[in-house]
Amino acid sequence: MAVDWIGFSYAALVSAGGVMGYVKAGSITSLAAGLLFGLLAAVGTYLASQNPKNVWLSLGTSGTLAVVMGLRFLSSWKFMPAGLMTLASGLLLVKIISGMLKRSHKS
Template identity: 60%
Template sequence: MGLDWIGFGYATLVASGGMIGYAKAGSIPSLAAGLLFGGLAGYGAYQVSQDPKNIWLSLLASGTLAGIMSLRFYNSGKFMPAGLIAGASLLMVGRLGLKMLEKPHKG
């Protein structure tokens, strides 16, 4: 069983986005949300690494962020950070959806 490198990369992107939002604008809500959702995504990636079918926490974190950040992108029209996180989150939701459809491997 390999590590879910894509999931860990996504978690890092989300957490670092919150830290950058705090560093640039002093936004405590950005910091809190980035660390919360980055932590959830990171733990979800750990769960997927242990069992590739255990996608639910990752799906919850990325799906929630996809919705929230898509709405923020729609309202602001700004790619950074809302569009970037919305796009990455939508890609994660799609990736996890494909994992749900995979047939179990026989070993």
């Protein structure tokens, strides 16, 4: 199976966002959440790379981040970091769901 560079890049972006939240604001919560969700995104991407039907962890991780960061964006209207993470998570959701739909039409 091919490596999903988009998924691994997303995982790195999430982790880097948590580290940046800690560096800029001293937020341990941002660091912990960023590293946890980055790890979940990386594991989900790895599992989906091994078996294309195993997308549930990636779907749950990106869906959760899209909702949580989307609500933060709507309350603050600041693109960084909430808007960027909402956009990235939404795009990954579209990628995952379109892949699921393509596979279901082939079966």
